Amino acid sequence: MPPPSRLLALAAFLVSATALVPPGRKGMPNQNAPGPNNTTAPMPDNLLIVQTASQVDQKSGPSVNAPPNASIPPTTVTAVDGTLTNTTVADAGSSRRRDAGWLSKRASGFEKLFDGLYVGQHDASIEGTAYLTYTVVNNATYNVQACLDWCAGINGCVFVNVFYEFNNFLLDFVFSEKSNLKCAAYGDIHTAAEKTNFGGQASYPQVGNESVPLTYITQSSGWGLNSLIDPTTPAGYEPVFGPTDGANNAPGYMGFAFIDKYDVDACAQLCNTRGVDPIGGGCAYFNIWRALVDSLPTTYTCSMYYLVADESTAVNFGQGDLVVTYSRGYSRISVLPDGGFEGYNGPGCSDFCFTASYSNWIGTSPPSGNWDATIFFYKPYARTGNGVALLGSADGVDSKIGTLTPAKKLSTRVGTNYIIQGFFLSSFAGAQLEANAKVNILWNGVRVGGTSGFTLAWTFVEASVVGTGNDTLSFVGGSVLAWTFIDDVFVYAA
């Protein structure tokens, strides 16, 4: 290992030998590695969404054999990126709120939305989306009030279908309530156009050669609110817009999932567990909306994005028979302020400048080090925007290792899991000289991840940590001529 003075001389020699102009003197990178931009970032595949919506069947109601009072199943994913699935949303995790966020704010004001047919006439019950569960109520009278009271105690119930079901052996003889007046709860509002279950099933046992009486339905009425209720914002997110009748048509699209009810918490979970786009990074935003097909509720879409969108791009109102309703956007909260270094624009600096520190970030050099951790305002160096951080002597005069840290400790929640995500680029001096590039990510002084070696393009890196309520994040590295740029760092609750 040569003494530092020799390394310094070596570095200076290499700078001149390769005619390498260092970043601090506005040198051009060896490799041009542009970040994602609005012309190249992927847009939603709206045609695939429409096609998939025509394939899913999320409509149901109480089946002839189902016992009353079953617990409400967890939200199910019915399609992912155009492929039909049948999985529950990985949840029950600690980050999921106990009061499920979907439609949880209960409003009074149930009204009759449609009547049943006259007594004695055969009718049909609802088969619709977001079916939750059913009960039976005392059938001495047409007991709507008991049904509404029961619905009021069910999280997410915004609509009930009340009807008699005859010739159901289980209702007549097996289930303890001895009532055939069914009360079915839904998490979406349905219309008489969705009365499609006419019964006609054999429920009674076959006795000898007598024909089995078939089930039939009478007096099927609907009661509900006149609009869905505002959901509670999921933990780790903030609302961006909605409800509107426009879905986002925005860059940075990662894909979509259909779920079986309007459940913003489930969408948040899907975004958190979506995985990573190698160019764009992790999911930073989701758009939830309800699809009407031929005016009937059909599915609930979660579209996920690595770029945060807003209402200005919520301009997809539907295609063909599909109409967008109840569209809302939510962005993921990063507990790290200014992870894109856009807060730095030095006084009078409109094109090129750099600093060791500004209000949001502090770069430090070891004793006698020179600009070993810096923040630049210079578009050609930045992955997005103008701001970007640099580890390694900005003017290329020493090979000491710099440390970059946020000006304030991160206010995390004690015991909560977080994920640090960021982009690193070690290409400035070319493949050979950057082979030694190395940056460690430290969490309260302990290494939790990092990057090393030459990278041709901005490279996504992530690391998992646990919050202590007052955490220090730092990036340590760079050793000229192996510079590393850092941009677009996020710290999300996992």
Ligand SMILES: *[C@@H]1O[C@H](CO)[C@@H](O)[C@H](O)[C@H]1NC(C)=O
């Ligand atoms: C976006 O990126 C492409 C390819 O990297 C590039 O050709 C284009 O000029 C960029 N557009 C903008 C507006 O930066």
Ligand SMILES: *[C@@H]1O[C@H](CO)[C@@H](O)[C@H](O)[C@H]1NC(C)=O
């Ligand atoms: C895309 O464009 C919007 C506004 O046009 C801008 O705010 C956003 O920063 C751009 N995103 C990228 C990655 O360039």
Ligand SMILES: *[C@@H]1O[C@H](CO)[C@@H](O)[C@H](O)[C@H]1NC(C)=O
């Ligand atoms: C089902 O729920 C209804 C309404 O809450 C109640 O009256 C009935 O006793 C319950 N039945 C069973 C078997 O728990």
Ligand SMILES: *[C@@H]1O[C@H](CO)[C@@H](O)[C@H](O)[C@H]1NC(C)=O
């Ligand atoms: C999904 O899977 C569950 C459990 O295996 C099953 O009960 C249900 O019928 C399935 N639903 C569909 C639509 O296939």
Ligand SMILES: *[C@@H]1O[C@H](CO)[C@@H](O)[C@H](O)[C@H]1NC(C)=O
């Ligand atoms: C009430 O329900 C029981 C059990 O299904 C049935 O036997 C009875 O006929 C029903 N009464 C009326 C008035 O529908």
Ligand SMILES: *[C@@H]1O[C@H](CO)[C@@H](O)[C@H](O)[C@H]1NC(C)=O
């Ligand atoms: C049913 O069976 C009985 C005795 O086996 C017979 O008398 C009767 O004709 C049968 N009825 C029909 C409809 O086949």
Ligand SMILES: *[C@@H]1O[C@H](CO)[C@@H](O)[C@H](O)[C@H]1NC(C)=O
């Ligand atoms: C966070 O740490 C700093 C320095 O270690 C200390 O002064 C401060 O009181 C701590 N704050 C909390 C909320 O623990």
